[in-house]
Amino acid sequence: MLELREEMGTEIKKQGYVRLPAFLERGFSDLKREVIAKRICSICGTCAAFCDKIAIEDSEPKFVEEYDTICGLCYTFCPRTFMPLAAIEQSLFGRSSTGDEVLGIYRGCYEARTRSSDIKGQDGGVVTSILTYALETQAIDCAVVTASNRDWRPEVKVVRDTEALKQSAGTRYTLCPSVMGVREALDAGYNDIAFVGLPCQIQGLRKAEIGAMKQPYEVGIERVKLLIGLFCTKNYTDGLLEFVAERVPIEQVRKFDIKGKELLVYGEGDVVSIPLSDLDVFVGEGCRVCRDFSADLADISVGAVGSADGWSTVIVRTERGEKLFKGAYESGYIEVKDIKKKGLELVKKLATKKRTQA
Ligand SMILES: Cc1cc2nc3c(=O)[nH]c(=O)nc-3n(C[C@H](O)[C@H](O)[C@H](O)COP(=O)(O)OP(=O)(O)OC[C@H]3O[C@@H](n4cnc5c(N)ncnc54)[C@H](O)[C@@H]3O)c2cc1C
Incomplete structure (x- = not known):
């Protein structure tokens, strides 16, 4: 059950009502009409993560109760309804990107790889190494990752030990509502949550972050402290x-x-x-409209393209991301070198291609 934020609750008691911003007067039926029925849902899981009346069934969000209370959160947080990019960038980076910044705003771009022989990552094992460092230094108290069993079906997990983290390394190329793991982490009472996910999932969480400032419900998003985004051209069913x-x-x-x-x-x-x-x-139908290759709104984005085999390309974006990346490097968890000009050009080329094709 959603709780009203304290300041809004006080206002309601004083005035007897509270006026909601117009976008919050939308409900699941609007989401269904504008996103699900149009087959542009990316099945990121954001709507279901922040509303217990929504579940993902038969690979799409479904309303599982009789009445829609029209709290508006599913519509507001969905990465496919509207995208207040400039406002999110302003709040994250203090400015919005220009059209030429095809990789979004960032502080640095590097090639990196793990220093641990135990980490068998997809590329350089950088995602797992940064999370290991963050857990071991208590910068986070859990990480929401997408693992799989031997059948390779993706499974969201909330992990807090490095052994489970290592087992989640590697890429699963099938759609998964990974953001729902954030709900699990919030319900379990974690306060410093890291999330790894695809660009659409990062967009959903950033919308929740910025939306939370303007809507009257407690959703707990301030407890999500680190977003690691993965490069993505497309995902599959x-x-x-x-x-x-x-x-x-x-x-x-x-x-x-x-x-x-x-x-x-x-x-x-x-x-x-x-x-x-x-x-x-x-190819996931919702992937066809996505313009974000390099997870432009993450704290740190990681991919394969642009680096040598066995290394990951890392785009460090926010101050928080930079602190962790530097810490992981200085504490010997990862080795790092500047990305080559040719590598960076290749990442930009793929990002431009995705924007153009969407
Ligand atoms: C669907 C998909 C498409 C991708 N497309 C590209 C691409 O076109 N070009 C490119 O350069 N890179 C792409 N990547 C990223 C690349 O495959 C690696 O994830 C990235 O280079 C990080 O490697 P690593 O060794 O540092 O990570 P690792 O240390 O191996 O960690 C990987 C992390 O990814 C998480 N993860 C795995 N599968 C998923 C999933 N389906 N959803 C959410 N999280 C997941 C795991 O939980 C783990 O935490 C894609 C990844 C995915 C999941």
Whole structure:
């Protein structure tokens, strides 16, 4: 049940009512009409994370109670309804980006990799290493990550020990409402929550952050302290796993990777290469309208493109992100070097392409 924020509650008691901003007078039926029915939902999970009347069923948000109270949070926080980019950037960075800043606003861009032989990351293992550092130094008290079992179906987990973190390393290329893990972390009482996710998921959480200042409910978003965003060209439905299973027993798969125009499947035998064009039918419908490649609103963004094999490209954006990245480097968790000009140009090229295609 949503609680009214104290100052709003006092105002209501004084005046008998409170006037809500116009966007909060929208409800789930508006979200359904403008986003879900138009097939542009990215299944990020933000709506369900902040409303217990919404669940993700059959790969879409569903209203699970009889009456919509029209609190407006699902509509306001959804990354596909409207995007107050300038306002979010202003609050995060003190200014809004120019059209030329295709990677958004950032402080530095680097190549980095883990120094731990125990971390088997997707690329440089940087995400897992930064989270390990943050947990071990108590900068965070838990991390919301997207892990999987041997069937490779993504599963959101709230982890607070480094062993579980290591097991969550690696990329799952199927849609998952990962933001719902934030709800679990909030309900469990964590106060310094880190979240790792895709650009749409980071957008949803930033909208919740900025929206929380203007709406009257306690949602707890101020307890989410670190957002690590992953680069993303697109994501896929579960159909991808079924397609792969016809070629390689899924429980034998050790790693999936996308390189150029191929999905590489590392199993027990030779690496199986599947042209991405064969997988086009499984691309998430909501991904087709997304303009954000490099998770422009994260504290730190991490991807593969632009760096050598075994290294990650890291874009450090906020002061909070910089402090953790520097701390992880200075404490020996990661090694870091400046990104090469050619690498940075490649990241910019992909970001421009995604913006143009959306
Ligand atoms: C769907 C998808 C598409 C991507 N597309 C690109 C791309 O086009 N170009 C590019 O350069 N990089 C892309 N990436 C990012 C890349 O695959 C790596 O995640 C990134 O380089 C970090 O590597 P690492 O070794 O530092 O991370 P690791 O230390 O291996 O940690 C990876 C983290 O990602 C989280 N994670 C895994 N799968 C998901 C998921 N589905 N949703 C949310 N979180 C997840 C894990 O919980 C883990 O915390 C994509 C990632 C995903 C999930």
